[in-house]
Amino acid sequence: MGACSTLCLILITIFIPPLGVFMISGCGMDFWINVLLTILGYFPGHIHAFYLEYVYYQRRDLDPATRATMKPASGVYSERIQNGGQSHDGPIAAV
Template sequence: MISAILLILITIFVPPVGVFLVAGCGMDLFINILLTLLGYFPGHIHAFYIEYVYYKRRDEARAGIYDSRRAPGVYSENVQRGGGGYGTM
Protein backbone atom coordinates (compact mmCIF):
# COMPACT_ATOMS: atom_id res chain seq x y z
CA MET A 1 0.00 0.00 0.00
CA ILE A 2 2.77 2.43 0.92
CA SER A 3 4.68 1.57 -2.25
CA ALA A 4 1.61 2.31 -4.39
CA ILE A 5 1.14 5.69 -2.71
CA LEU A 6 4.82 6.57 -3.21
CA LEU A 7 4.59 5.47 -6.84
CA ILE A 8 1.56 7.71 -7.38
CA LEU A 9 3.32 10.69 -5.81
CA ILE A 10 6.41 10.13 -7.95
CA THR A 11 4.24 9.79 -11.06
CA ILE A 12 2.41 13.04 -10.34
CA PHE A 13 5.67 14.98 -10.43
CA VAL A 14 7.71 13.00 -13.01
CA PRO A 15 5.61 10.50 -15.03
CA PRO A 16 8.56 8.75 -16.76
CA VAL A 17 10.12 7.83 -13.40
CA GLY A 18 6.86 6.15 -12.34
CA VAL A 19 6.78 4.16 -15.57
CA PHE A 20 10.43 3.20 -15.16
CA LEU A 21 9.80 1.88 -11.65
CA VAL A 22 7.01 -0.39 -12.89
CA ALA A 23 7.95 -1.27 -16.47
CA GLY A 24 11.71 -0.82 -16.49
CA CYS A 25 13.71 0.56 -19.37
CA GLY A 26 11.88 -0.29 -22.57
CA MET A 27 9.28 0.80 -25.07
CA ASP A 28 6.77 1.91 -22.40
CA LEU A 29 9.34 4.27 -20.90
CA PHE A 30 10.28 5.64 -24.34
CA ILE A 31 6.62 6.26 -25.21
CA ASN A 32 6.03 7.96 -21.88
CA ILE A 33 9.03 10.25 -22.30
CA LEU A 34 7.75 11.28 -25.73
CA LEU A 35 4.22 11.86 -24.42
CA THR A 36 5.55 13.89 -21.50
CA LEU A 37 7.61 16.02 -23.88
CA LEU A 38 4.53 16.58 -26.04
CA GLY A 39 2.57 17.68 -23.02
CA TYR A 40 2.56 16.98 -19.34
CA PHE A 41 -1.03 15.67 -19.33
CA PRO A 42 -0.60 12.88 -21.96
CA GLY A 43 2.43 11.61 -20.04
CA HIS A 44 0.32 11.36 -16.90
CA ILE A 45 -2.48 9.47 -18.63
CA HIS A 46 -0.05 6.93 -20.06
CA ALA A 47 1.87 6.54 -16.79
CA PHE A 48 -1.23 5.97 -14.70
CA TYR A 49 -2.59 3.51 -17.28
CA ILE A 50 0.64 1.48 -17.11
CA GLU A 51 0.48 1.48 -13.31
CA TYR A 52 -3.21 0.55 -13.31
CA VAL A 53 -2.58 -2.46 -15.56
CA TYR A 54 0.39 -3.52 -13.42
CA TYR A 55 -1.52 -3.44 -10.12
CA LYS A 56 -4.67 -4.96 -11.63
CA ARG A 57 -2.74 -7.89 -13.10
CA ARG A 58 -0.75 -8.32 -9.88
CA ASP A 59 -3.88 -8.48 -7.75
CA GLU A 60 -5.58 -10.87 -10.19
CA ALA A 61 -2.53 -13.17 -10.14
CA ARG A 62 -2.58 -13.22 -6.35
CA ALA A 63 -6.28 -14.20 -6.49
CA GLY A 64 -5.51 -17.01 -8.93
CA ILE A 65 -7.01 -15.26 -11.96
CA TYR A 66 -4.76 -15.28 -15.01
CA ASP A 67 -5.75 -13.20 -18.01
CA SER A 68 -3.99 -14.46 -21.13
CA ARG A 69 -5.06 -11.47 -23.22
CA ARG A 70 -2.50 -8.72 -23.55
CA ALA A 71 -3.42 -5.27 -22.27
CA PRO A 72 -3.54 -2.91 -25.26
CA GLY A 73 -0.76 -0.34 -25.46
CA VAL A 74 1.44 -2.05 -22.89
CA TYR A 75 4.73 -3.44 -24.19
CA SER A 76 6.44 -4.45 -20.94
CA GLU A 77 6.15 -8.12 -20.03
CA ASN A 78 6.62 -7.17 -16.38
CA VAL A 79 3.45 -5.06 -16.52
CA GLN A 80 1.55 -7.66 -18.57
CA ARG A 81 2.26 -10.29 -15.88
CA GLY A 82 1.71 -7.96 -12.94
CA GLY A 83 5.31 -8.29 -11.82
CA GLY A 84 5.29 -12.09 -11.92
CA GLY A 85 8.47 -13.81 -12.93
CA TYR A 86 9.05 -15.85 -16.02
CA GLY A 87 7.38 -19.22 -16.18
CA THR A 88 4.42 -20.20 -14.07
CA MET A 89 3.04 -18.00 -11.33
Protein backbone atom coordinates (compact mmCIF):
# COMPACT_ATOMS: atom_id res chain seq x y z
CA MET A 1 0.00 0.00 0.00
CA GLY A 2 1.25 3.41 -0.82
CA ALA A 3 0.93 6.64 1.10
CA CYS A 4 -2.33 7.53 -0.65
CA SER A 5 -3.88 4.18 0.26
CA THR A 6 -2.75 4.58 3.86
CA LEU A 7 -4.24 8.05 4.04
CA CYS A 8 -7.54 6.82 2.55
CA LEU A 9 -7.63 3.98 5.09
CA ILE A 10 -7.08 6.42 7.97
CA LEU A 11 -9.84 8.73 6.70
CA ILE A 12 -12.25 5.81 6.32
CA THR A 13 -11.39 4.63 9.84
CA ILE A 14 -12.07 8.08 11.28
CA PHE A 15 -15.62 8.06 9.91
CA ILE A 16 -16.47 4.33 9.95
CA PRO A 17 -14.06 2.32 12.17
CA PRO A 18 -15.43 -1.16 11.26
CA LEU A 19 -14.93 -0.48 7.55
CA GLY A 20 -11.27 0.39 8.14
CA VAL A 21 -10.79 -2.84 10.10
CA PHE A 22 -12.59 -4.82 7.39
CA MET A 23 -10.20 -3.44 4.78
CA ILE A 24 -7.12 -4.80 6.58
CA SER A 25 -8.45 -7.94 8.28
CA GLY A 26 -11.44 -9.13 6.29
CA CYS A 27 -14.63 -10.43 7.87
CA GLY A 28 -13.10 -12.12 10.89
CA MET A 29 -13.11 -11.85 14.66
CA ASP A 30 -11.32 -8.48 14.69
CA PHE A 31 -14.00 -6.99 12.45
CA TRP A 32 -16.87 -8.22 14.62
CA ILE A 33 -15.16 -7.06 17.82
CA ASN A 34 -14.79 -3.63 16.26
CA VAL A 35 -18.45 -3.57 15.21
CA LEU A 36 -19.45 -4.39 18.79
CA LEU A 37 -17.10 -1.75 20.25
CA THR A 38 -18.42 0.86 17.81
CA ILE A 39 -22.00 0.04 18.79
CA LEU A 40 -21.10 0.31 22.48
CA GLY A 41 -19.38 3.64 21.90
CA TYR A 42 -17.86 5.40 18.94
CA PHE A 43 -14.56 6.14 20.75
CA PRO A 44 -13.71 2.50 21.75
CA GLY A 45 -14.23 1.48 18.12
CA HIS A 46 -11.66 4.05 17.05
CA ILE A 47 -9.09 2.94 19.60
CA HIS A 48 -9.43 -0.69 18.52
CA ALA A 49 -9.35 0.13 14.80
CA PHE A 50 -6.26 2.32 15.01
CA TYR A 51 -4.47 -0.25 17.20
CA LEU A 52 -5.09 -2.93 14.55
CA GLU A 53 -3.86 -0.62 11.81
CA TYR A 54 -0.76 0.22 13.86
CA VAL A 55 0.10 -3.48 14.25
CA TYR A 56 -0.60 -4.13 10.56
CA TYR A 57 1.65 -1.32 9.29
CA GLN A 58 4.35 -1.98 11.87
CA ARG A 59 4.70 -5.60 10.72
CA ARG A 60 4.09 -5.03 7.03
CA ASP A 61 7.61 -3.89 6.15
CA LEU A 62 9.47 -6.44 8.29
CA ASP A 63 11.26 -9.32 6.63
CA PRO A 64 9.61 -12.76 7.10
CA ALA A 65 12.35 -14.05 9.43
CA THR A 66 11.91 -11.14 11.84
CA ARG A 67 8.11 -11.37 11.65
CA ALA A 68 8.25 -15.10 12.43
CA THR A 69 10.24 -14.53 15.62
CA MET A 70 7.93 -11.79 16.93
CA LYS A 71 5.47 -12.49 19.70
CA PRO A 72 1.84 -12.19 18.53
CA ALA A 73 0.27 -8.82 19.27
CA SER A 74 -2.22 -9.05 22.12
CA GLY A 75 -5.85 -8.56 21.21
CA VAL A 76 -5.29 -9.25 17.50
CA TYR A 77 -7.02 -12.38 16.22
CA SER A 78 -6.42 -12.01 12.49
CA GLU A 79 -3.36 -13.76 11.05
CA ARG A 80 -3.43 -11.25 8.21
CA ILE A 81 -2.82 -8.39 10.66
CA GLN A 82 -0.29 -10.38 12.70
CA ASN A 83 1.72 -10.98 9.52
CA GLY A 84 1.35 -7.47 8.10
CA GLY A 85 -0.72 -8.67 5.17
CA GLN A 86 1.92 -11.19 4.11
CA SER A 87 1.73 -14.97 4.07
CA HIS A 88 3.78 -17.00 6.54
CA ASP A 89 6.43 -17.56 3.84
CA GLY A 90 6.75 -13.90 2.86
CA PRO A 91 5.23 -11.90 0.03
CA ILE A 92 3.70 -13.72 -2.90
CA ALA A 93 6.18 -13.88 -5.76
CA ALA A 94 5.06 -13.04 -9.28
CA VAL A 95 5.30 -15.90 -11.73
